[in-house]
Amino acid sequence: MNTTLNISAYRFVLLPDAAVLRERLHARAAQAGLKGTVLLAEEGINLFLAGEAQALRGFVAWLHEDERFAGLAPKESWSDSVPFGKLLVKVKREIIRMNHPAIRPQAARAPAVDPHTLARWLDAGHDDEGRPVVTLDTRNAFEVDHGRFKGALDWRIGRFSDFPDAALAHREQMQGKTVVSYCTGGIRCEKAALFLQDAGVERVLQLEGGILKYFEETGGRHFEGDCFVFDERERVNSALQPV
Numbered sequence: 001m002n003t004t005l006n007i008s009a010y011r012f013v014l015l016p017d018a019a020v021l022r023e024r025l026h027a028r029a030a031q032a033g034l035k036g037t038v039l040l041a042e043e044g045i046n047l048f049l050a051g052e053a054q055a056l057r058g059f060v061a062w063l064h065e066d067e068r069f070a071g072l073a074p075k076e077s078w079s080d081s082v083p084f085g086k087l088l089v090k091v092k093r094e095i096i097r098m099n100h101p102a103i104r105p106q107a108a109r110a111p112a113v114d115p116h117t118l119a120r121w122l123d124a125g126h127d128d129e130g131r132p133v134v135t136l137d138t139r140n141a142f143e144v145d146h147g148r149f150k151g152a153l154d155w156r157i158g159r160f161s162d163f164p165d166a167a168l169a170h171r172e173q174m175q176g177k178t179v180v181s182y183c184t185g186g187i188r189c190e191k192a193a194l195f196l197q198d199a200g201v202e203r204v205l206q207l208e209g210g211i212l213k214y215f216e217e218t219g220g221r222h223f224e225g226d227c228f229v230f231d232e233r234e235r236v237n238s239a240l241q242p243v
Contacts, residue, residue, distance in 0.1 A: 002241075005056050007076055009045075009073060010186065012043055013106050014068075022089050028062060032058060034050065034055065037049075040089070043095060044095050075216065083233045098195070110194045113206070115209065119214075131178045134179055135149040135179075139228075147223060147226045148223070163188075181196065183211070186207065186213070211223070212240070
């Protein structure tokens with residue numbers, strides 16, 4: 001019986017007080033009996049947490065009281081046990097490491113496409129302007145091996161900091177197309193889309209909410225396989241159930 005709520009969420013927002021926030025967030029999450037990981041950096045917050053549903057949703061409501069986190073939109077899934085061994089709250093240089101300080105999602109987001117629109121475009125084979133649509137997987141190669149969008153570009157990167165060099169090497173194959181970058185929950189594809197824009201790729205969008213939100217809203221149409229997640233569940237299927 002699935003009694004444990006799992007959430008994944010991130011938000012790029014300026015957090016000059018990340019070190020102070022760490023103490024407050026850790027105390028509140030521990031009080032709520034939550035386990036998982038919260039990453040904080042000057043560029044924002046990234047979290048993966050699990051626990052009793054009321055306690056976890058109460059923690060999110062508490063976060064929303066800070067106007068900087070008011071737009072935090074968790075993706076939810078369920079499991080029959082907590083898939084984390086402990087609670088970690090860390091301050092990092094980046095909440096997702098790219099090693100390109102000029103890419104600043106906290107200043108301005110890349111354009112996004114919602115899951116229903118992407119599914120409709122993939123049904124048709126083109127976007128609303130008639131341009132061919134290509135999906136671009138921004139995850140690590142071992143994650144892609146568990147499942148991906150049919151026909152997605154996969155550059156076999158070993159870590160996200162490899163993405164910029166791979167993008168520059170493959171820039172020409174994206175020209176003339178609408179490129180939709182995607183990842184597990186949205187954080188990597190948001191930075192990736194901004195990098196591609198700066199690299200001169202004509203038409204780039206990020207998939208809003210990543211694969212997890214796509215599964216939630218479309219049932220996983222056009223996606224082959226499962227989605228790798230970084231906890232003890234390892235994979236979830238298109239119904240967001242552990243595999």
